[in-house]
Amino acid sequence: MPAAPVSMFGSSAKEPDVPTRTAGGGMPGTSREFDSEVLSVERIMGDAILLTVSAPPSVVAHLRSGQFFNIVTRFSGSFDPLLRRPYSVYRAHVETSSLTFLVRAFGRGSAWLAERVPGDRLAMLGPLGNSFTIPGRAQRLLMIAGGVGVAPLVMLSDDAVNQKRDVVFVMGAADEAGLLVPSELSSHIEYVVATDDGSRGHHGLATEVIGDYVPWADQIYACGPEPMYRTLRAVVDPLRINRRPRTQISVERGMACGVGACLGCVVETTRGMIASCVKGPVFDLDQVVL
Amino acid sequence: MPAAPVSMFGSSAKEPDVPTRTAGGGMPGTSREFDSEVLSVERIMGDAILLTVSAPPSVVAHLRSGQFFNIVTRFSGSFDPLLRRPYSVYRAHVETSSLTFLVRAFGRGSAWLAERVPGDRLAMLGPLGNSFTIPGRAQRLLMIAGGVGVAPLVMLSDDAVNQKRDVVFVMGAADEAGLLVPSELSSHIEYVVATDDGSRGHHGLATEVIGDYVPWADQIYACGPEPMYRTLRAVVDPLRINRRPRTQISVERGMACGVGACLGCVVETTRGMIASCVKGPVFDLDQVVL
Amino acid sequence: MVPDLSVDLAPNNPRELRLRNPVIAASGCFGYGEEYAGIIDVQRLGAFVSKGITPERRAGNSMPRIVETPAGMLNAIGLQNPGIRGFVKKYPALWETWTVPGIVNISAESVADYANMAAILDEQPAIAGIEINVSCPNVARGGYCFGWDPEMSAEVTQAVRSVTTLPLIVKLSPGASDIAAVARAVEDAGADAISLINTLVGMAIDVRRRKPLLANQTGGVSGPAIKPLAVRMVYQVAAAVRVPVIGMGGIMGLYDALEFFLSGATAVQIGTGIFVDPGLPIRLIDDLRHWLEQEGFSSIDQIVGIANDGFHLGAPHVLTAWEAAGV
């Protein structure tokens, strides 16, 4: 029934009389804030999804692997969960002006994303952060992915193959279902897998199978949980000669702003406390205090 | 990428390790709390929807017009908007064990409801409240609806027709689009309409066309915004003889609990401050201090 | 082995306040125990606390009395209640037929009134304990809230203590700048347990009508929005006193409740969460037992305060930075 003139819900209401945009929507064109449309949602890696959304051509064209977007993960009439969630780009599609993210449905924000259907709108902020770099003289690239950490490395491996580099791609997951299907990677890539339960590939951690590849590699890339980086360091360091190969890692920090303003996402480095949303998320493993 | 072992979002997270139910879901069977499934969503009256949901047969069978349900209007991973919203039953369907609500998409909760699609789950609490009553000797019933206030009167009018009473149903809305289409009412009912802009029926308020029907009526029912009740009283009172006919109204109050525990929804009556969720929402107009 | 959920909220009191489990329905959110009877199994609760009772009966505030706020709500019910005499006429006899302990929450504007109510309750059957709500204006001190001041809170506690042997819980106001000082004061004055937090004073403006939304201007904020404040105060108070602490503020599920237990609460109360999700308190009892079992604990006592290693008094933007390499 129609509200009494004095209604209880006034203060938390969205303003109905004034033209508004989606919560988190920005001025189109003037900024890295934009609204995008969900184009497809596909199950992958067990409990994860590949979420493909529209994006302005200028955004898609200049994107680099390792960059991420901060996405509003709630209904526009709600303020909870409040903060945007960062997601690395899994693939950028210039032809369709769209981006794909790999999202593991875990907590509140990712579960909300996993419920999206084509046609839904998402409020995006990005691209944010620095990116992986492929040094000119690095021909042999070793990539190590832990779980959904695989996301930015997929885009990086595409780039590497386009640049005719040799790629060995090692992925670890809890079980076979959690692995990326090989068809998602270029056929030019050597794909090595490890599972905690031994259901496919090496029975154990991804870091246990890389020993043979480290001396081969000119450059190492890794993305996964923080303990993986500590293990990685322990495995790689004794095999290095003149501190080569070097390792680029993408760190995960809780974020509020994504633009260097709040200093909530810092990483302790040899040069001090650095905002991972601007000077990261990609760091050289040698420079990070873990 | 997988969370670092120390992740920022822990405290507001749903507990992942323990079997949980939807926020607001209750023990099935033991209570008036139940989860229902959205069966259909249909546009009606311009910006409103008819939302049909499943309900236990025992609930549907004993439902009376004027009763309402408190519905959780948010994603289960969110605490905002926090409170359940009350919605009157528009129709109960014993054959399909389902209920229909008429929801005007206005603020945060109703907008969320309006976005539901078949298959979605809703957390319900109800039936709550008292109901309209049709006195045994009341043959001629006058019903007056303002906007979505039409909801409980539709169910009441169905009952009245089943009991072979004569019904005049007056509805007011802002414009023609906001009126209930006549096919939603039994063909045995005389349906009179008024619109603020004159686009259909009387040009003005519903209360302006009831003068002729008041002396005819044995009992009056009304549901609409609070100012309508004040006008109604002013129109009806001078036409009454021996304080007949009497008027039953359904009041709208902000609610927290819906069961008489918080005393947030009281109505000032001649007998004191009464919880409208238990002793209402239906009151005799003579007993309410407006 | 099934973990033991029982707790004693008044270990220093011979009359005891033993609960079968540490889940309590909070004052003002559970009526007098009968309102939720048709909806949940009230007898399974650890205990429930009555709506706040006052010396005289009260009609409460004008409407509107509640407003929704982000992840929370504001209420200004104004203590609508039948008064202490109306209360004792009806409820002790009813509660006597129940197995769940009923605790009476009392509010007053003077020390004498608190004591008078407690004296009346002391003689009643079936009253498991008294919870003193000190979030009330002290008329003798110009309306300054009892609960904001250690001495005034202690004075009320002592006065009540002197007239009853019933288990005595003092419910603190989050408006106190130094809530640990208030807690220590009421502990010294004879409180058997301390509960917190009551609601925080808030306001919402109706932009269309250009005045406060609540008829009473201000109201009390409750619900998930206040949880981080409540957890901090429970942690802080638990580090400061030896009597049992009962935590509340925004509990909506197992993990919320665990935050309070780990911070040092021996039991929890649920208020707003019951409105939103009536099944919550009963489900929480089961979930707690399940979680303790899964984590290898044999009783709830074993987790009380295990995340608490002392509280560092400090404002939000404290200058206690860990100095690293530079900026």
Place this chain on the structure above:
Amino acid sequence: MVPDLSVDLAPNNPRELRLRNPVIAASGCFGYGEEYAGIIDVQRLGAFVSKGITPERRAGNSMPRIVETPAGMLNAIGLQNPGIRGFVKKYPALWETWTVPGIVNISAESVADYANMAAILDEQPAIAGIEINVSCPNVARGGYCFGWDPEMSAEVTQAVRSVTTLPLIVKLSPGASDIAAVARAVEDAGADAISLINTLVGMAIDVRRRKPLLANQTGGVSGPAIKPLAVRMVYQVAAAVRVPVIGMGGIMGLYDALEFFLSGATAVQIGTGIFVDPGLPIRLIDDLRHWLEQEGFSSIDQIVGIANDGFHLGAPHVLTAWEAAGV
């Protein structure tokens, strides 16, 4: 006629603090003004406030520094900043090239340190004003927060006032039991304006690791969750002082901002809202102008405080009930 959005935040100060519009980016949420440069048109803001500056440079707290809470967040950045000397080396020169006024937020642990910083700032170009953050522990008083006490807050204000003619905003701590008393004290001590609220001290427990989630144990709660508390305090303070009041706490859109203006704020600050929705402050300027026009106001001044007819000090469960027929 296009409504006039300009405001003067220091009407008693010859140096003035005139803003083209009353929308200000809050301290700690906007870096030093350059961080959002590529994202929004920073120069359109009424003003911005710098991250809190301290006497010495600070590396801030260990991680984690932020946690999400229901409709809010907790932060314990620990004032990571280059120190007053590092600040003046870089930012005044940069700000001089901008049209948007920059206000410097300062934090310290002693009265002398506050004054020393203010004296340094007084000589800098392109500094529109100073905002004193009194939500800091006073080491001379055992870490008790400056902002919880009227006298200590006044002492800081007076010390700063005596060394600078710059417009002076004192930013109050919501931890004060009687925030109006603090407001009156700093007004008397020479504050040109008062801003509020800073964050409230909160905590979250990591249930899996069984300790506080933030490395710093406690943090400051901000965002929509605290809005009802902020609106109440702004209403209360605006009723108590004559200097301009700058309101903040959970502003996420036009109606939230209007709640503060109608309560008595001459300007508003936005903190957490910028993180979540960077376009918000600029959109708010447009939405405010549009709303004023639509409602027939010719300037923002006309709505300041129109919902405020005096504040009634009281706790949430006050005994001011309107006595009706009975219960």
